[in-house]
Amino acid sequence: MAQLSKKLLLAAPRGFCAGVDRAIQIVEKALTKYGAPVYVRHEIVHNRYVVENLEKKGAVFVDELSDVPENVPVIFSAHGVAKSVPAEAEEREMFYIDATCPLVSKVHREAERHDKDDMEIILIGHKGHPEVIGTMGQLPDGRIQLVETVEDARNYNPAKPEAGLAYLTQTTLSVDETKDIVDVLKKRFPHISSPKKEDICYATTNRQAAVKELAKHCDGVLVIGAPNSSNSMRLVEVANKAGCAISEMVQRASDIPWKKLEKCQTIGITAGASAPEELVEEVVDAFRKRFDITVEEITNSEEHVTFKLPRVLES
Structure with missing residues (x-):
């Protein structure tokens, strides 16, 4: 029997923004420069796949500074912190790096x-x-x-x-x-x-505009991201309001709601600003295993933004 076919449309831009990319680089460079463990207060970005990969490299994620032992570096997440947090770190004479976007x-x-x-x-x-x-x-x-x-x-x-x-x-x-x-x-x-x-931010605006365009051509949209990621959740809402009745959040390919997508011939795929491209590829591969697929990218805008790393990590 011939394999069923599906068309996948990939939104561009999608995935990592400059602030997320910078935050992840900060953790990785701190691990290289200072060695493991490096502590991070809260998830560096809202994506379990990213967090777990950094944990494998020696990052330790904690809820509060009180969970951080003496004489180890600590990094503040990309989301920013209240002034009381660096004040507490200074009072304890901790070495900290701020990864706030x-x-x-x-x-x-x-x-x-x-x-x-x-x-x-x-x-x-x-x-x-x-x-x-x-x-x-x-x-x-x-x-x-x-x-x-x-x-x-x-x-x-x-x-x-x-x-x-x-x-x-x-x-x-x-x-x-x-x-x-x-x-x-x-x-x-x-x-x-x-x-x-x-x-x-530019990335939030661009990804929402890209999803609006994507939704015009699809009967289902998958947003790769995390339920605690504000920008990812907004993408699901935007796709839905743009007329796509089936708009779903998936964290990994294992979350794809195959039953809901049964009657969808054209499926849009995008990723929140804290979701890496590997997860997009994983989702596309999952479709490839089940269907005869064609893949096309719809480009709504291009991004060339980069942010400098903290000076302490530049050397």
């Missing part, structure tokens, strides 16, 4: 600048996400107010109406949903201060 650090500096100008600050983001915890932790409790939804924006009441108002955003949000929230805030507070340059 430079685009997240930009949001931190914006928060400090607005606070210095005595402005009331709104952060658009998801409660409990490490990036949000880190950004809110740049200032004393209560200085930054979290807005998660359009409804929150409609109900928001400034504590100091006479003060200036500014908003910041988590870097990995849905572009469209964030725009809806910002539109409400700007309508209610016409003089609200916006970021000088968009806070949502």
Whole structure:
């Protein structure tokens, strides 16, 4: 019997962004320079495959600095940390390297600048996400107010109406949903201060635009990523809102929902910003074993962004 055929469309860009690539390099170079073990506070990026590969090389992932023994290097994750974390490290005289994505650090500096100008600050983001915890932790409790939804924006009441108002955003949000929230805030507070340059990172924006384009040509979309990865979860939502009824998150090829994809002839595949290309290849290979496939790439934009490593690792 002839093998069934499927068409796979790969989104471009997909997978690693410059901040994730830099963070992983920081751990690998620290292991080379200082030897194992190197401790990392929280997952360096939200992807178990990446974390487990680094563990095999000698990285040890912990929840808090209190879990780190004396006289070993410790790295802070790409999502950024509250100011209390490096303060604790310095108090313990620990050697630490900050792998915070430079685009997240930009949001931190914006928060400090607005606070210095005595402005009331709104952060658009998801409660409990490490990036949000880190950004809110740049200032004393209560200085930054979290807005998660359009409804929150409609109900928001400034504590100091006479003060200036500014908003910041988590870097990995849905572009469209964030725009809806910002539109409400700007309508209610016409003089609200916006970021000088968009806070949502280039990679998040590009991957969401690529998935919108992908969804036009597919009857199913698979997003390779992790359920605790904000940018990956947003890709599933974007594909669904773009008209793809079957939009699924998979961490590995073993998670592919074959039954749901039975009637899909054209399947789009993308990967969140913390998912490596090896996992894309693994998923494609899984399809190849079951079907006669054709593979095509749909390029929506090109990326050439790189970030420098910390000086301590450059030598």
